[in-house]
Amino acid sequence: MEGELKPMDAEQLREYGHKMVDFIADYYKNIENFPVLSQVQPGYLRKLLPETAPTHSETLQDVLEDVQTKILPGVTHWQSPDYFAYFPSNSSVAGFLGEMLSAGINMVGFSWITSPAATELEMIVLDWLAKALKLPDEFLSTGQGGGVIQGTASEAVLVVILAARDKVLRRVGKDAISKLVVYCSDQTHSSLQKACQIGGIYPENFRVLKADPSRDYALSPDTLSEAVSHDMATGLIPFFFCATIGTTSSTAVDPLLELGKIAKVKSGESNSIWFHVDAAYAGSACICPEYRGYMNGVEEADSFNMNAHKWFLTNFDCSALWVKDRSALIQSLSTNPEYLKNKASQENLVVDYKDWQVPLGRRFRSLKLWMVLRLYGLEKLQAYIRNHIELAKLFEELVAQDKRFEIVTPRKFSLVCFRLLPPPSNEDYANKLNHDLLDSVNSTGKLFISHTLLSDRYILRFAVGAPLTEERHIVGAWKVLQDEAATLLSKC
Numbered sequence: 380m381e382g383e384l385k386p387m388d389a390e391q392l393r394e395y396g397h398k399m400v401d402f403i404a405d406y407y408k409n410i411e412n413f414p415v416l417s418q419v420q421p422g423y424l425r426k427l428l429p430e431t432a433p434t435h436s437e438t439l440q441d442v443l444e445d446v447q448t449k450i451l452p453g454v455t456h457w458q459s460p461d462y463f464a465y466f467p468s469n470s471s472v473a474g475f476l477g478e479m480l481s482a483g484i485n486m487v488g489f490s491w492i493t494s495p496a497a498t499e500l501e502m503i504v505l506d507w508l509a510k511a512l513k514l515p516d517e518f519l520s521t522g523q524g525g526g527v528i529q530g531t532a533s534e535a536v537l538v539v540i541l542a543a544r545d546k547v548l549r550r551v552g553k554d555a556i557s558k559l560v561v562y563c564s565d566q567t568h569s570s571l572q573k574a575c576q577i578g579g580i581y582p583e584n585f586r587v588l589k590a591d592p593s594r595d596y597a598l599s600p601d602t603l604s605e606a607v608s609h610d611m612a613t614g615l616i617p618f619f620f621c622a623t624i625g626t627t628s629s630t631a632v633d634p635l636l637e638l639g640k641i642a643k644v645k646s647g648e649s650n651s652i653w654f655h656v657d658a659a660y661a662g663s664a665c666i667c668p669e670y671r672g673y674m675n676g677v678e679e680a681d682s683f684n685m686n687a688h689k690w691f692l693t694n695f696d697c698s699a700l701w702v703k704d705r706s707a708l709i710q711s712l713s714t715n716p717e718y719l720k721n722k723a724s725q726e727n728l729v730v731d732y733k734d735w736q737v738p739l740g741r742r743f744r745s746l747k748l749w750m751v752l753r754l755y756g757l758e759k760l761q762a763y764i765r766n767h768i769e770l771a772k773l774f775e776e777l778v779a780q781d782k783r784f785e786i787v788t789p790r791k792f793s794l795v796c797f798r799l800l801p802p803p804s805n806e807d808y809a810n811k812l813n814h815d816l817l818d819s820v821n822s823t824g825k826l827f828i829s830h831t832l833l834s835d836r837y838i839l840r841f842a843v844g845a846p847l848t849e850e851r852h853i854v855g856a857w858k859v860l861q862d863e864a865a866t867l868l869s870k871c
């Protein structure tokens with residue numbers, strides 16, 4: 380690596396780029412050797428790095444050495460085959476290549492004219508994915524709706540809250556914001572609450588309805604119905620409801636059809652409640668015909684979201700959002716300053732995605748989704764999902780065979796919720812026991828799992844979905860869990 384590094388030089392990019400790809404490929408080759416959950420202490424890095432930026436240039440060699448010795452120890456390896464925490468966040472060769480190409484072209488595609496291909500490819504690829512998911516035609520870009528890539532599910536729900544809020548306020552007058560009510564269940568992702576905070580929804584009008592433990596933590600339609608009726612009777616204005624396919628805690632699936640009908644009927648066809656479906660994780664499974672049933676009722680929805688960056692081999696970030704009425708988004712989020720005016724936009728011939736999202740600037744993220752869809756194809760993607768679900772089934776069977784443990788909610792996709800049973804008649808001890816088990820398992824570095832609370836019970840979550848995970852990793856992880864459990868139980 381001789382000579383000054385220029386800001387941009389094709390030959391230097393080739394040379395350094397090859398080195399970086401080699402470095403990353405070696406990382407993946409050795410990924411099983413790292414502790415999955417980083418074991419560093421808070422503030423570890425400040426002790427290892429200088430206080431100020433270097434005045435003179437350093438070499439890539441020096442930087443890569445620091446990456447190896449100082450950065451990687453502080454990385455939690457989401458791509459490790461022994462990663463089973465939260466939900467997966469896939470990378471893939473295709474996703475990586477798309478990300479690389481996007482970084483290579485490095486355009487900022489806020490309006491169509493700033494890179495027509497970026498806007499048009501995004502529309503086409505999201506239409507492809509909508510068709511793979513069998514979303515109703517109203518979500519396609521050929522009608523009044525369409526898809527857009529957001530950074531995250533959190534941004535997706537934020538923009539639809541804003542669109543729904545402004546749509547209802549145009550009807551009832553903006554002074555009525557204090558009356559607007561949002562509904563979700565106590566299993567809905569916290570990103571909805573954040574969106575409401577940003578969107579100026581009154582905190583006292585944020586209704587967190589209790590999901591039904593006897594329905595495996597899905598929301599009962601009666602619960603929604605009663606809450607909406609009650610609020611309408613007191614003069615409030617129900618305007619937004621979020622259902623989930625695959626909740627974060629336990630992959631519960633809300634009954635979309637019945638819930639969606641309530642949202643429509645209660646408020647009357649013309650001023651209906653905006654119905655958003657969050658399928659951030661489980662949406663990917665719905666490309667398989669045998670799981671598409673979980674989406675039944677999506678016809679009733681106004682918007683639908685799935686994270687291609689979770690379980691769809693698309694490197695972070697890539698969250699696909701579809702709406703039936705794109706004009707609602709645009710009316711909330713568009714601006715038209717002089718310095719951005721151009722013929723195509725003025726004549727309304729094109730989509731300008733800046734008007735569908737919070738920031739102005741946007742990356743060429745459709746490239747990676749396009750490459751994933753093309754380089755794998757739907758058949759391979761379905762097989763990929765099914766394989767993870769089979770591996771999760773295997774784990775579920777292993778747990779079920781061990782009398783010391785219990786499965787807490789039936790597995791639907793690739794997440795298994797389970798716990799270690801406390802010693803007889805000592806339920807009070809169960810939460811601490813499982814908390815301790817989580818800690819001891821994760822501090823082995825051999826695998827990484829996470830937890831949740833369901834009906835005040837501390838539950839362990841084992842989410843299969845990393846691209847490199849094979850049967851041997853499931854079996855190995857279970858062995859570690861059993862060993863750590865035996866140690867803990869012997870101390871009881």
Ligand SMILES: *Cc1c(COP(=O)(O)O)cnc(C)c1O
Nearest residue numbers: 531532533568626627657659660
């Ligand atoms: C992961 C997840 C989210 C949040 O995802 P981000 O893309 O990180 O904002 C929202 N909803 C559900 C159901 C999720 O599983």
